[in-house]
């Protein structure tokens with residue numbers, strides 16, 4: 249049961265796409281205070297769990313934290329970092345009373361969840377206008393499903409997007425990319441795509457390619473395709489100020505860029521130097537920007553990643569490089585903005601969008617900017633590509649999941665960030681972002697063999713499985729850490745599991761349900777299962793328990809019920825029934841251990857070096873279950889329906 253409550257004049261975010269009946273105010277559960285903004289409080293019981301909030305720091309259970317939903321580009325992902333790149337304002341309180349709430353506004357929202365032991369859930373909305381949705385149901389799982397049902401179906405990537413991807417900020421030339429492909433092939437580590445970071449562009453200008461580095465871009469893309477590899481270029485939000493560049497000229501002429509305080513085109517610096525920002529709030533501007541992707545799809549590109557779309561700003565016409573800190577401080581002091589939010593707030597209060605013909609300050613609708621960039625690209629690609637496309641973005645808001653996935657931004661090569669990746673996945677799923685993942689191995693800092701292997705062993709289960717690292721850090725390709733066999737084994741497992749992972753993803757997306765769930769969703773009555781933060785359910789059959797500690801040769805696993813333990817060792821699946829309770833498992837660095845729930849089955853396929861070699865129908869069932877409902881299609885057609893499910897039974901059963 250979902251009800252809607254309206255305050256002031258809520259901004260139409262289009263996050264919720266079904267009709268939801270208006271409830272009688274005040275809404276249940278919350279004490280509401282109106283004044284400057286809106287404040288909602290709910291007294292938490294001692295044992296209440298709070299799930300959700302998408303891309304935020306800390307645990308699966310959000311208790312104890314303060315989360316500022318105000319999309320921010322800050323690579324310093326400390327545990328108490330209040331803001332990341334997305335604003336996902338949906339949570340579920342699960343306890344004596346169980347309910348969900350979605351605070352639907354593109355403005356800043358602060359969630360304090362039993363912060364500093366306050367015992368209350370406090371939600372502070374900076375603006376007076378808000379659309380609040382309250383969901384009631386028998387369990388957290390039921391509420392999550394109802395919410396997902398209300399926000400529209402997840403984006404459906406092609407099969408190759410479930411392959412392994414390599415990326416690095418610093419690849420420049422054709423030869424750099426070829427060398428990566430060669431490195432993977434020589435070491436027999438599967439690979440499906442390589443991401444192209446900003447250096448493929450000509451002077452960082454969107455929709456250009458560097459003429460010297462890629463004398464024949466189209467030819468290069470098709471040569472790579474013939475080797476089974478897709479190239480995935482990055483697109484940044486800022487368009488370089490450069491008269492003569494058609495995208496720039498046209499955007500200015502048509503009024504498709506955001507404007508400044510005087511009503512002129514707003515200028516701020518990012519990688520290309522001074523830029524204008526597309527005014528994604530105008531439907532026509534979205535259409536126009538989306539159509540630019542054709543320059544690359546015409547060259548055979550079928551996937552993109554959208555970056556810097558919070559939008560990230562180095563400095564602007566207002567916050568000159570030198571005066572930056574002072575200007576920001578002054579502005580912060582003059583508004584009621586949150587104290588530790590990003591320095592870009594000084595700029596965000598000074599540029600404008602056109603919404604239905606009216607000028608609206610960016611700050612008030614900030615959290616939708618990146619989501620609308622994803623929508624611009626996604627709508628274009630969905631309409632114009634003959635097959636499904638890959639798209640993932642850095643900034644997001646609920647609703648953008650219908651057009652593309654997200655990656656979780658600039659983490660670092662730290663064990664705590666691997667753990668963070670694990671904790672973020674269920675929340676992201678609850679907020680619609682089924683297709684997501686982190687920079688495997690860590691973006692900033694120097695990775696090492698052990699961390700990368702353990703991280704890959706986890707990412708093997710996340711829809712987006714991509715190794716990405718920053719310029720200036722240790723080279724992080726899987727074949728650069730000695731004895732590549734261990735890496736080939738773990739990435740190889742991903743490909744053997746594709747019949748299951750792809751099927752579970754597609755079923756979850758089509759049924760508008762979760763792909764990754766916390767343990768408490770399956771065993772809500774089991775206090776131990778509810779408190780587990782380092783094990784997850786992936787699809788209906790599989791439970792994972794990744795090794796998250798440096799130097800550990802295994803770990804303790806909690807099994808709420810007897811399961812089949814599956815050990816993947818040197819290309820072989822070794823299965824063993826294990827009892828409920830606490831189990832000590834040994835997990836050598838080159839192996840992966842996972843579990844199949846009692847009575848469930850998991851199909852596995854043959855080894856492959858890229859998804860082009862994967863035959864989804866050639867499977868063997870593991871686990872104690874005797875049948876599996878497998879979603880199968882050609883991996884790219886757009887007509888995806890549940891009718892593509894076939895039943896696979898165990899031979900002899």
Ligand code: MIG
Nearest residue numbers: 417445446555642657658718
């Ligand atoms: O200011 O394009 O999060 O993945 O490698 C940094 C360079 C800009 C941030 C992205 C990261 C990417 C990097 N970008």
